[in-house]
Amino acid sequence: MKRVELFTDGACLGNPGPGGWAALLRWGGHERMLSGGEPCTTNNRMELTALLQGLKALKEPCEVHLFSDSQYLVKALSEWLPRWQGKGFRGVKNQDLWEAIARELVRHRVVPHWVRGHNGHPENERVDQEARKQALQQKATLFSAQAGKRYT
Template sequence: MKRVELFTDGASLGNPGPGGWAALLRYAGREKLLFGGEACTTNNRMELTAALEGLRALKEPCEVDLYTDSQYLQKALDEGWLERWAKNGWRTREGKPVKNQDLWQALLQAMAGHRVRFHWVRGHAGHPENGRVDREARRQAQEQKAKVQAPCPP
């Protein structure tokens, strides 16, 4: 099984606001940078989208070391939130619908067949790859902002 490194980040200018995401895949000395954005989104949605799109880009089952500065993403997987939500019909402990359920479900599907290990890295702390995907996610968010005609609804 190939071993791949995946570095991800998301950004939004406002919450909600224009947003961007970036994912850097690295395998055998080669890199591929993926990125995109949305006109009206949240930071958490962009963090999830970066991980999702990075995993979707893999063409065969892999061992994936996924690096993120999103505690939301890392804790949901490492602390079992995601499994609990699925068992509870996509409801929180308080009985409220889980936010970003569509992306969480898609992420579960994208992870199937891979061995994914999540690693949390402190954002803006000098981690070179995290800095790189952060800059690209912010650039994508700025591009979306330039296109936006009206503010996002609250």
């Protein structure tokens, strides 16, 4: 099984608000940055989306070492997920994303690692910067759309 490193982060300008996510995949000497955003979301949804999109980008089953500054994400993967699955994810926030992540976990072995955010970890800083960039783009798009409505 191929070993892959996945660095993820989510950002939100307000909670809820315009948000962005980023996932950096690394295997061998290769890297691939994935990112995107949503106009109205939460920080946790962006954290989960980064993980989901990173896992979905893998073409074959992998051992994925996930590095995230989200304690919510790391604790959910390492402690809470089996219990949530056992009760059909009833009452779990972001149920749609957790169900999609659980489907990806059937293909991959994910080993979560928590890293302290904004502490100089190079890859965490990169995904943080990209996620914030995506959130700012969402905000700018919303602002442009609202400004256009006022003047037409």
